[in-house]
Amino acid sequence: MARRNNHHNGERKREENVAVAIDKDKASQYALKWTVDHFLSRGQALTLLHVKTRTSSIPTPMGSHVAISDMNDDVARVYRQQNENHAKEIFLPFRCFCSRKEIQCNEIIVEDTDIGKAIVDFVTATPLDVLVLGAPSKSGLFRFKTSDVPTNVCRAAPDFCTVYVISKGKISSVKSANTVPPSKPPQPANTSPFTRGRASTNKSYELSSQDSDISFVSNGRPSTDRMFPSLCENMEPGRLSSTSSDFDNNSFASSFSGNKSFDITLQPNDFSSSSTEGGRMSLSSQSMDDVEAEMRRLRQELKQTIDMYSTACKEALTAKQKARELHHWKMEEEQRLEEARLAEEAALALAEKEKQKCMAAIQAAEQAQKIAEREAEKRIYAEKKALKEAEERKKILNSMAHNDIRYRKYTIEEIEAATEDFSQSRKIGEGGYGPVYKCFLDHTSVAVKVLRPDAAQGQAQFQQEVEVLSCIRHPNMVLLLGACPEYGCLVYEFMANGSLDDRLFRRGNTPALPWQHRFRIAAEIGTGLLFLHQTKPEPLVHRDLKPGNILLDRNFVSKISDVGLARLVPPSVANSVTQYRMTSTAGTFCYIDPEYQQTGMLGIKSDIYSLGILLLQIITAKPPMGLAHLVERAIEKGNFAETLDPAIPDWPVEEALSFAKIALKCAEMRRKDRPDLGTVVLPELNRLRALAEDVMPSIAQSSSSGGSSASSYISSTSQVR
Template structure:
């Protein structure tokens, strides 16, 4: 509790200005008493503040207890929520914070509106707490860009706030020994708030510190307990009164009566009126000269009686008394009496000050006792409630125990019955255990036998694989010997004049394609349709590539390799059999409105290409890598049988001295979309480079999409279970299981590292061959197979309907058995047995490549 004097600052600092400085006349005495009365009344604590302002934080949890404490201790006064909003220094944009200058005016305005809406929501939450506690409250807020504490001080000054409640520190710093402020904001407000503002600092619902208003312009801190402040040494009001009375007495010739000052002193509670401030610590005005107490009242009563006696006396007595006042003895006596009265008043003020301190402590103790009593009462009620709950729980426990007893009796009976059954089961288990041991012994012996059989089977399988390998080596040696013996009979040599005549002097209308080697023309050479591959002057390839292709096609025979009919060394020209259906690239894109390839035909073509690559890679003398495998280099004949062409950049591989890996170091060439990434990076061309290109071709056959990035697209579709959406609809209805198996095989072939790609013969061919056989209605080409297989349709003579022994190519571009086509022509016919078109000539060209392929098939 504090004694508060609401005297204005001017009155507190210059109390002597109440009195006039000019000599007093007899009519001025009532004016003096009236002014002194007004000064005394002004010094009384008459502070009435109907609003308690509560400063709250942004988090409702941090200030909820402070607001509840203010409401409970408001004494029915109104509550006003005080809030200071500090705008954010940065603006959040897409997970990052940007300065206000760099965020843009629109985003800044939008963020500020969101902040204001958040501020309104916070204030509404605090108002809801007041509403739940039955208190009407309003709100007051301000925006301060510097800090919260400066905003609080600005609100106090702007709205003349007389009473404020705010937090002393965060709740985590609270303890019973906490006696001072621990919040930077609270300390700043305490030191900088105006002196007329009474501030109470709360922490966790407890009053920690109070700063009362001060009349001398300074801030007065109050702590409990606090020793009395030393009174001011300025001249007391009694001394000033004595000087005024003496001055008036001298001007009036010593005729002033003591009644006026005595009546002035008799005014009750003129000086030192006590004031409290809601149980806060005691404050006193340092310059106040008198405090009402028992001793001061008794002394003033004596003066009042003397004054009454003087007033009731006769005029003569008054005149005598007045004359005696003129004497110096009476002046000294009056001064001594006033001094004595002032001393006693000062003592009384000190006693009252001490009494007010004691009373404040008593009030605080009483409040604390009430709080403890309420807490004890609540604790007692909780204990009573807990006791009732415990009694009910005990009652329920007793009922459960009784129930459990009855259940236990039943369980005992069941247990006895179970024990009897258990004894029977134990005897059965003993016999069963003996049987299990016997079975374990038999199982162990069976496992040993099985391991022995597995080992024998592995040995037999190893022996079979070795035998198959030896047989394959012998077959290849025989093929190489046969091809070597006929190497110089494989193709013919043509003159440049014949080439010009066949292509109509390289007419543009005869041009059917163009590649890295040069242009390709369709022509009639010796009454046979042929494809002429002519080296261009500006071609990237040259004589080296020409010799390379001649050497490769002269050493290998395979039904799916293009047939080299002849060459023209004079102009580095190659003459091939003419394939009417163009390239696989053209057929996949339906060039010239050609019908699309069915999915069955696509699988058969993939198997044929795989068989051809296996033949190239497994060549005994030197493995051959095509190096430029792509759909444009896979040609299709009239029956859509694939023929691999363009061996200009193929390579015969050797091995490193310290490694079994076959490779060729060369500059990367070929089409980028089908090129092996490791070959492109290192320049090492290996058989696994063709495996990568073959994987891209498989994906293109499946989807019909461009080759660039196709592996990533298919892999994502497989992972998402959406492969069906990528399959080429022009191929018909793909069997989804077969398509998925083919896609996964293709992705394995397209692995970035060549060591992770599968082997064409051991893995890829074994998957593609079963897919191909049931689709074409024919048995598969027996690559590495020991069983007799049905011949491919292009091994069958169109006339004799049997496998050809001496195949010859007629002018219609089809191959026949030599005996059959000669008999056809000798009988006078001049039309084609297949197309029924007229043959322009009767000359026949031996098809050595097909003959060697048929021989290989017959020997396999």
Template structure:
């Protein structure tokens, strides 16, 4: 025996109009929202293979695309609008009612909806059995059959295997029923044929009477009444009334007893008395019929109200469930947001602690650096002249060497003071005198003496002696003056060729790297510019004027910690912008000054706005126009490489500038080697 499956509602469909009415009625009246139903179409076949008969009739199969469009697709809209899930199956069998009956029994179906049959002339003549009538005879008692037409619905209870209580109308009543007016619909004919075939049982919900059938007759005797108007097949309001068969049988028994009694006593009673009793029975019958009709109407209304209430309760349960799920989702979301907020607060607190630790470390580093600086300055201020590692001159020797600082011997003017040409120990020297009104002059003097006496390099100017009494410094004499004089052709000097300019750029970077790699503490020049770069007779570059140089802690040479200066120093257009704004000094502060000097070497222009000028020319493809016009044979490709490197050195932030030892100097050496061996005599001869 098949196992009991999930109970559902089945709707049998075909291509006729009544199938459409059946689906619509079931969706509107029988099914509730979020429930399911099964749409079944049976295909009649002439014969099936014996092994496939059982499976084909009981289990069914999903429809093909052609069957889906032909039978099922028009009914999907009814179910979708009501939120009903429809399962679609196709059954194969020789007989349609047999296929439906087997499916009902196999799946324990409690309710099946079918369309009323269309009765044509041939079916009337041959009295062919229709699907609803066959289902009434073969379906189990637990299944209710709903027969639906355009304006009528009939609920039938199938006959059980042991039930034989069928109401069989008399021949005369059947004749009156079948002799209705010609304008009856095919569905009316079905209802009359069903009554004729005796399929309306005592438990049936709806019974239709003939239009001219105004009496219930038993045998040959019947009672006629002109006053009563029972419902007819054409009366649309009476088609929805449910009339119980058992009540009708009771009324028929009462009429039979009355007729039998009347016929027995008719000979003993007068016609007037007989007529009175007949009228009385007629009134009682009419009253009973009206009471029963009213009770049926109230039962239908109660059933509708119960269905509405059940539907309302179901919807309320759905709303409550949705509200509960929404509340749970909101609580979950709130919990997630709470966790995010907590994590953000913890992260902010951790960041604040790390920032406080970093600030504390920086302050400690700055404090230690300041203490070392103060100790160094104290040591420098307490040094005696005997500690100076160079020759010491007195003021008279300095005055004799400069002819008492004759203006004719003046070579130039610097921030520290004037520079004179002199003769000491039969050697031409350059003497830099301290200006009397300069602030912190003694400190700069001592700083330059300290740096130049502790470092020696071919690209650093050589300190020959000092005069501590008058604050004079004696340097080696450089015949070709400063780089600034030669770039701007002071005293009509010839322009420097491009290969010599590349060599000078390389030597400047070499001397600067030497200062940055000084041990134990790097030295930052802080005032690198063309006027502080000297050129010897053979155009060897010498970096001078280190009076503003600073000894910074080794930690300040890296990229993480900077040495904080309370006051900036240097020439405006060459000062590192980040150092000028924050006071944080590092070895890359000199890289910015080097970038400006390199741009001046290739353009021959002043420092103001030179970086922007070259950058715009490169972007516009006019780079050759900004090169020094006094040099006619610039190698454009190599010069463009030098300009791009110089622009990287002029970046606003220290961390964006390239490294001097690993990036800048190797590139400058490569460009210097392109010039080959320089013939300095040619340049000297052209002066």
């Protein structure tokens, strides 16, 4: 605010004349409080302006109205005096507020029929520097339906006056002054057209409360004769004091005690002695009776109102004090609770931190102990293994020294010449045994698998594979062509389409295998596995049956490879009732028989479990982890078709479901629940192969372009021991 800032920047050149238009509404309270906060300081003067509406008639007890000109002079005078007292009563709370703020206030009452015009006339005649108005409420400004009074005043106000319209403590609109107010000429005494009251002093009213708000009894406060019964209690019937019309706000002692009640004492005079020179003025008996009755009724109502107001003030003060005490107690309790909560949280955090440190120390100690035990076991195992491998190597070399006619022996020079000194361009794969090279020996395309010097148990697997493959021949078993015992080299027939694992997962961006090929390959694998289980004089258990160990030739005929982990089982323990106990388990995770892994008991049905997982992969082309559970749940829910390999659009769902059910039986957790390979599993697989051959009459007509040349011949083998 420009005016307010000027007050703080330096002394004003002259005292500004500030006025606030007031009434008994809430807007006047906001206007006065805003004016005191923004324009005035202690000791300065303020003009309070109230516009009283001029009336030409008064109501009667019968509900009708009588013109003032038709009434008796004394009755009209009493009525006017009551209206004037009521108008003066409006200044009481504003005067109290100014007294608390140590502001001197001049009270002006203007009577007119047009409120806006009366305010503008007063501003022009004074003249005023600043005029503050309250914004109109729903009930209108100054109790009249003239909500446009602030607008009219802003329009008609002279240019030297700044008009502020305040709404709920904030500026609603401003009409700024353009000129300096003219100097006011001196006026003779008692010539002002406005009724001016006495200026209230700081000692007139004292409040026990230090609140800065303006307190009203109510917006619809009663008339002066109801608020101040002392005006009428001491009057005798038929006698009224004309001096009571000269109501002076400073004539009664106002003192506000702690309960904000107040007592007002007036000394009325005899109406007949002061209103006339000679004697009594006679009134009609009817008018006097009505006036006396009305006065008695008003005295009674005023007394009741005063009592109710006093009681309400006491209760309000008591409630406010209790509320203040409760709030103080609540704040203290909340502070104590917050301190306790913070202390508890700090203690819990410290305890948790100490607990974590303790747990970490315990875990570190346990881990160190386990590492030490594991290292000791590894050292002992390595020593035993080294001794055992040395003995086995010695035995193998001794046995190889003798002429063995079961397989062709190649020299290392022949193998080096064929592989171009083991060139990387000839390398087609890498397995757990060692690298695999493609070359030509004896004008035949072969695959050479070379034993790595650091391969674990490589010599034992080399010897086992030579012993097994050199003794057996079967269309579904890979063919061993020869070996170089001195350097651990094995020579196999070359399988053009790589492993079944590569084709199922379409490595090298190869086409998907048709379902006819898959059914035929499954039957061929079962046939080759049954051949191993029926080997004489002792059955052979493969122990590592998986898609990576199934190789496919150029016509997609499947052959079982990697029999280095195969073990001979005595015929007496080859059935599913009694098994042959092994000192260590071997195979690939997810394909190992659960009972074999837990107990070490090996039997031919250990291969049946691996076959079940392999068969499920053939139709789903999914990883083995949790595959049996996935297919079983899909069958139960009726959405088995969703588990089939989506790369094949023409699956025979019913036959695939039969295929999956026999595979799930093979993958049972308990060995005794798995079906027999020769009497149950293989007949069903042969039936499905016959169905596939009916759809594709000749295997030779199958598209050899359905799979590209394998990137590797023998995939890597993961062993779990």
